[in-house]
Amino acid sequence: MIIFDSVTKMYGSRVYALNDINLRIDKGDFVFVTGRSGAGKSTLLKLIYGHNKPSSGSVSVGNVDVGSISSRRLAYLRRQMGIVFQDFKLLWDRNIFDNITLPLSIWGKRLPDIRRASERIMKDFDVWKLKDLMPYQLSGGEQQKVAICRAMVGEPWILIADEPTGNLDPDSTREVFNMFNFAAQAGTTIVFATHNESLIEMHRGRFVKLEKGKVVSS
Amino acid sequence: MIIRKSFKDIFRHKLSSLLVVKVTALFVFLSLVFLAAAYNLEIVRKKLASEVRVTVFPAEGYDVKDLAEKIRKLEGVTGITHMDGSAALDLLKKRFPDNEIIFTTAVMPDLVEVRTDIGSVDLLRKMLNKLEGISDIVVNTSWLGSAINMLDIFRYGLVVLIVIMFVISVALIYYATRLGALQRKWEITIFRLCGATEWYIRLPYLLSSVVLGVAGAVTGVLLYYFTGVLLGTAVLRFSGQWLSSFDLSALPVYVILIVLFVSVMIGMIGNYTAFLKTDNTE
Numbered sequence: 001m002i003i004f005d006s007v008t009k010m011y012g013s014r015v016y017a018l019n020d021i022n023l024r025i026d027k028g029d030f031v032f033v034t035g036r037s038g039a040g041k042s043t044l045l046k047l048i049y050g051h052n053k054p055s056s057g058s059v060s061v062g063n064v065d066v067g068s069i070s071s072r073r074l075a076y077l078r079r080q081m082g083i084v085f086q087d088f089k090l091l092w093d094r095n096i097f098d099n100i101t102l103p104l105s106i107w108g109k110r111l112p113d114i115r116r117a118s119e120r121i122m123k124d125f126d127v128w129k130l131k132d133l134m135p136y137q138l139s140g141g142e143q144q145k146v147a148i149c150r151a152m153v154g155e156p157w158i159l160i161a162d163e164p165t166g167n168l169d170p171d172s173t174r175e176v177f178n179m180f181n182f183a184a185q186a187g188t189t190i191v192f193a194t195h196n197e198s199l200i201e202m203h204r205g206r207f208v209k210l211e212k213g214k215v216v217s218s
Numbered sequence: 219m220i221i222r223k224s225f226k227d228i229f230r231h232k233l234s235s236l237l238v239v240k241v242t243a244l245f246v247f248l249s250l251v252f253l254a255a256a257y258n259l260e261i262v263r264k265k266l267a268s269e270v271r272v273t274v275f276p277a278e279g280y281d282v283k284d285l286a287e288k289i290r291k292l293e294g295v296t297g298i299t300h301m302d303g304s305a306a307l308d309l310l311k312k313r314f315p316d317n318e319i320i321f322t323t324a325v326m327p328d329l330v331e332v333r334t335d336i337g338s339v340d341l342l343r344k345m346l347n348k349l350e351g352i353s354d355i356v357v358n359t360s361w362l363g364s365a366i367n368m369l370d371i372f373r374y375g376l377v378v379l380i381v382i383m384f385v386i387s388v389a390l391i392y393y394a395t396r397l398g399a400l401q402r403k404w405e406i407t408i409f410r411l412c413g414a415t416e417w418y419i420r421l422p423y424l425l426s427s428v429v430l431g432v433a434g435a436v437t438g439v440l441l442y443y444f445t446g447v448l449l450g451t452a453v454l455r456f457s458g459q460w461l462s463s464f465d466l467s468a469l470p471v472y473v474i475l476i477v478l479f480v481s482v483m484i485g486m487i488g489n490y491t492a493f494l495k496t497d498n499t500e
Contacts, residue, residue: 049411071416072415072416075413075414075415075416075418076413076415078411078412078413079413081413089404089407089408090408091404091405091408102408102409103412103413106409106412106418107413150412154413
């Protein structure tokens with residue numbers, strides 16, 4: 001589970017990105033984090049995957065205090081997470097297969113295991129046919145599908161998505177959302193930041209609404 | 219795996235990799251050329267400084283051979299030859315019988331030629347002045363002093379050039395690798411998010427720095443040998459016997475190894491510092 005205990009995050013000495021957040025996300029939850037731009041959604045996610053440290057309070061992920069662990073332990077903690085961004089964060093000089101298998105290569109998995117895991121997920125999400133293409137040859141929707149496959153290939157127990165449909169058309173948005181639903185059904189904990197109204201209407205799970213760095217409803 | 223990744227990184231970032239190799243090669247090549255020039259100038263300087271000639275003319279009635287023996291025992295004398303004037307004339311008459319008339323009217327003085335080094339000239343002159351049986355002493359060191367001063371200035375100039383080049387090379391390597399690191403920032407961020415440890419990110423970077431440093435250094439040494447052989451042969455051909463009499467030689471191997479080591483270290487330190495400076499993904 002993920003626990004925010006009185007978490008405040010400040011940028012500089014005056015700007016409060018998050019202010020005294022107390023939040024608990026249980027294993028298997030599919031949580032939508034909503035709010036306007038600048039409400040603190042991305043900061044909340046960054047605290048979960050340890051990109052930022054809280055100014056005060058603590059964030060624990062699976063009983064590990066993310067703000068105080070070493071960079072090595074943080075690297076291993078991130079191996080239990082899949083992270084998806086609005087700008088896809090694909091490597092432009094590698095083909096789709098290499099992009100999707102990147103986490104497994106980094107973790108030092110054996111090539112047959114890498115092939116098996118990646119083939120399964122790529123076929124599940126109909127990406128297998130794109131495996132030899134380069135990212136710049138794909139549409140935005142396809143690139144995001146590839147990014148989600150990369151996030152899920154290591155079978156993480158948490159999926160973190162920061163506005164993953166921000167650059168997509170409605171059809172691609174629906175397709176991407178279905179991928180997250182698929183992961184949720186498999187028991188993955190999902191923290192999904194968005195301000196996309198159509199998605200919010202489609203979501204049947206829990207919402208955490210942020211306003212000016214504070215949780216206004218959960 | 220890490221080694222393969224290092225090599226892949228080198229080819230993936232061709233522009234910055236080539237820049238590092240070129241700068242390192244240029245630094246090594248120019249350093250070796252300047253060092254070789256300074257090294258050989260020192261040889262020439264030593265040779266010139268140790269070959270000062272003092273001509274001593276014996277007084278009337280004194281035997282040149284005896285005088286030469288007395289001078290040989292003086293401090294600072296590195297070599298000595300003497301010439302009997304009348305014996306020398308006889309020799310010339312025999313060698314050039316057609317021109318005997320010239321040598322019949324000519325007079326050749328007896329003389330002793332003393333070799334010493336430039337540091338001992340003044341002391342030797344004082345000792346010669348005290349010696350009996352000498353009519354005149356001729357020491358012409360003014361041109362030699364100027365030549366040695368010129369060589370010294372030139373040599374120090376080369377050393378200053380090497381230092382300037384060193385600073386420029388470090389700066390160039392630093393900025394070249396900074397460029398490379400900036401190119402990789404996107405990649406490094408993604409690696410981190412995928413759970414890469416610091417060593418997974420830094421080790422290939424360090425290894426590729428070493429590979430690039432060694433590649434640049436070896437290229438520089440090869441260039442040095444290639445141009446050194448060509449230039450050396452050309453210079454000796456045009457200067458004839460004059461330069462070859464100084465025993466000009468290539469740099470000792472240990473100097474080349476030191477330059478190689480220093481350049482690889484420059485490459486590595488420059489590279490890694492640039493990496494750390496750029497590696498701020500927070």
